[in-house]
Amino acid sequence: MKFGIVARRDKEEALKLAYRVYDFLKVSGYEVVVDFETYEKFPHFKEEDAIPLEEFDVDFIIAIGGDGTILRIEHKTKKDIPILSINMGTLGFLTEVEPSETFFAINRILEGDYYIDERIKLRTYINGENKVPDALNEVAILTGVPGKIIHLRYYIDGGLADEVRADGLVVSTPTGSTGYAMSAGGPFVDPRLDTIIIVPLLPLPKTSVPMVVPGDSKVDVRLITDREIVMAIDGQYYEYLPPDVEISIKKSPRKTKFVRFTREIYPKYTMRIKERH
Numbered sequence: 245m246k247f248g249i250v251a252r253r254d255k256e257e258a259l260k261l262a263y264r265v266y267d268f269l270k271v272s273g274y275e276v277v278v279d280f281e282t283y284e285k286f287p288h289f290k291e292e293d294a295i296p297l298e299e300f301d302v303d304f305i306i307a308i309g310g311d312g313t314i315l316r317i318e319h320k321t322k323k324d325i326p327i328l329s330i331n332m333g334t335l336g337f338l339t340e341v342e343p344s345e346t347f348f349a350i351n352r353i354l355e356g357d358y359y360i361d362e363r364i365k366l367r368t369y370i371n372g373e374n375k376v377p378d379a380l381n382e383v384a385i386l387t388g389v390p391g392k393i394i395h396l397r398y399y400i401d402g403g404l405a406d407e408v409r410a411d412g413l414v415v416s417t418p419t420g421s422t423g424y425a426m427s428a429g430g431p432f433v434d435p436r437l438d439t440i441i442i443v444p445l446l447p448l449p450k451t452s453v454p455m456v457v458p459g460d461s462k463v464d465v466r467l468i469t470d471r472e473i474v475m476a477i478d479g480q481y482y483e484y485l486p487p488d489v490e491i492s493i494k495k496s497p498r499k500t501k502f503v504r505f506t507r508e509i510y511p512k513y514t515m516r517i518k519e520r521h
Contacts, residue, residue, distance in 0.1 A: 245274055245275075245303050245304070245354070246274070246275040246276070246277075246301075246302040246303050246304075247269050247274055247275070247276045247277075247302055247303065247304050247305070247306060248276075248277050248278070248279070248300045248302040248304070248305045248306070248325070249262050249265055249266050249276060249277070249278045249279065249282065249305075249306050249308070250262075250278075250279040250282055250297065250305060250306070250307050250308070250309070250313060250316070250317055251279070251282045251285075251286070251307075251308040251309055251313070251332075252308060252309030252310060252312070252313050252332050252333070253281055253282065253284075253285045255309070255332055257332065257343075258308045258309050258332040259282065259285055259286035260286070261308050261330070261332070261343055261346060262278070262282060262286070262306075262308045263286060263288055263289065264346075265306055265308070265346065265347075265350065266278060266289055266293075268347065268350070269350075272354075276293060277293050277294070277295050277300065277302060278293055278294050278295075279294070279295075279296075279297050279300075280294045280295055280296050280297075281297075282294075296320075297316070297317060297320035297321055298320050298321065298322060300321050300322075300323070300325060301323065302325060303325070303326075304325065304326050304327070304328060304353060304503065305317060305321070305325050305326070305327045305328070306327075306328050306330065306350070307327050307328065307329045307330065307339075308330045308332055308343075308346075309330075309332045309333055310331065310332060310333015310339065311333055311337060311338045311339070312333065312480070313329075313332075313333070314327060314329055314338045314339070314380075315380060315381070315478045315479075315480050316480065318365070318377075318378070318380050318478075318500055319377040319378075319477075319478070319480055319481060320377075324498055324499055324500070324501050325501065326360055326501040326502065326503050327500070327501065327502055327503065328340060328341075328349060328350070328353060328502075328503040329341075329502065329503075330342070330343060330345075330346050330349070331343070337419075337422050337423075338380075338419070338502070340502065340503065340504060340505070341505075349503075349505065352505060353503060357505070358503050358504065358505055359504055359505075359507070360501050360502070360503065360504070361501070361502040361503075361504040362499045362500070362501055362502075363380065363417065363418075363419045363435060363499060363500040363501075363502070364417050364418070364419075364438060364459060364495055364496070364499060365378040365379060365380050365417065365495070365496040365498055365499060365500060366378060366379040366382075366383055366415065366416075366417055366440070366493050366494070366495060366496060367379075367493070367494060367495070367496035367497075367498075368383050368475070368477065368491065368492070368493050369491070369492040369493075369494075370475075370483075370485065370489060370490070370491060371489060371490050372490070372492075376475075376477055376481060376483060377477055377478075377480075377481050378477075378496040378498055379417065379420070379477045379478050380417065380419055380420065380478055380500050381416065381417060381419060381420030381423050381424070381478045381479070382414050382415060382416035382417065382420040382423060382424050382425055382477075382478065383414075383415045383416075383475065383476075383477055383493055384412055384413070384414045384415075384424055384445070384475070384476040384477075384479075385412050385413045385414075385415075385465055385473055385474075385475055385491065386411065386412035386445070386473060386474045386475070386476060387411055387412060387471075387473065387474070388471060388472040388473050388474050388484060389471055389472075392471065393409050393410055393411060393448060393469075394409075394410065394411070394412065394467065394469040394471070394473055395407075395408070395409050395467070395468040395469045396408055396413060396465055396466060396467050396468060396469065397465075397466050397468065398413060398442065398463060398464065398465045398466075399463070399464040399465075399466070400455075400457055400461050400462070400463060401461055401462055402462075402464070405442075405455065406444070406452050406455075407468075408444045408447055408452045409447060409448050409449075410444045410445050410446055410447040410448065410452065411445040411446045412444075412445040412473075413442065413443070413444055413445060413465065414428050414430070414441075414442070414443040414444075414445055415440060415441070415442050415463055415465075415493050416430065416440070416441040416442075416443065417440070417441070418433040418434060418435045418436070418437050418438075418439055418441070419435050419500075420441075420478075421433040421435075421441050423479075424479070425441050425443045425454075428443045428444070428445045428446070428454075429443060429454060430443035430454045431454065431456070433456065434509060435509065436509065437459075438458070438459035438460075438495075439456050439457065439458060439459050440456070440457050440458070440459055440461055440463065440493075440495070441454065441455070441456050442454065442455045442456075442457065442463065443455075459495050460494075460495060461494070462492060462493070462494045463492070463493040463494065464490070464491070464492050464493075465490075465491040465492075465493070466490065466491075467487045467488070467489065469487055470487050471487060472484055472485060472486055472487060473485050473487070473489075475491070
């Protein structure tokens with residue numbers, strides 16, 4: 245069994261816990277690699293065990309951080325590797341266990357006492373080409389000029405769904421429904437569902453509403469505005485695009501895999517939504 249370790253780089257407690265996990269697994273006889281960026285921030289790991297995330301080829305990744313750490317893993321790894329997520333963030337919607345439970349959780353993996361929770365992702369095509377990371381949470385199409393709205397049309401499976409004048413449009417997975425989409429007025433969607441959520445961001449006039457469509461739908465966005473836009477993926481990747489761009493979004497063939505120890509969804513999600521607000 246081979247493990248990869250990734251830690252939040254701006255928090256010393258996360259880096260120290262990552263090293264404790266690394267040491268525990270090495271002493272226990274397992275093969276372990278560490279994300280090179282984690283190693284750079286805490287160079288107590290063996291240098292020969294440090295490799296870029298893009299080269300991870302392991303059975304499990306142990307992520308010590310918050311949702312941002314998980315998104316970094318998902319944007320850079322090339323294989324769908326199960327992630328055990330240890331919460332060193334704030335709310336941690338994507339995380340599974342608290343730091344005090346770390347070694348108990350690892351032992352459960354070693355004993356085979358877990359299950360894999362698979363989440364859909366979205367793939368974005370710009371003028372027919374996919375050159376950007378898949379989104380675990382959302383693809384946001386935003387005005388490139390603060391204070392100016394954008395005018396766009398979006399189509400579902402080729403049919404015109406809505407014409408929107410707004411600050412932007414958020415196209416989200418159920419996993420991302422608790423993030424930007426919810427801040428824009430979208431619903432909480434149970435992450436077990438296979439759907440895509442579309443939420444206009446501060447539309448004018450307020451005639452455009454959030455929509456939930458089947459997960460196998462294709463969403464095409466065409467701009468009517470004549471100014472550039474910003475496309476943000478999971479709040480981690482940004483790209484400026486010209487107004488004549490054609491954007492298509494659909495379910496990715498890849499999935500995110502989380503190591504889970506319980507199949508309960510509630511009250512974890514609803515309680516964390518209340519904590520956020």
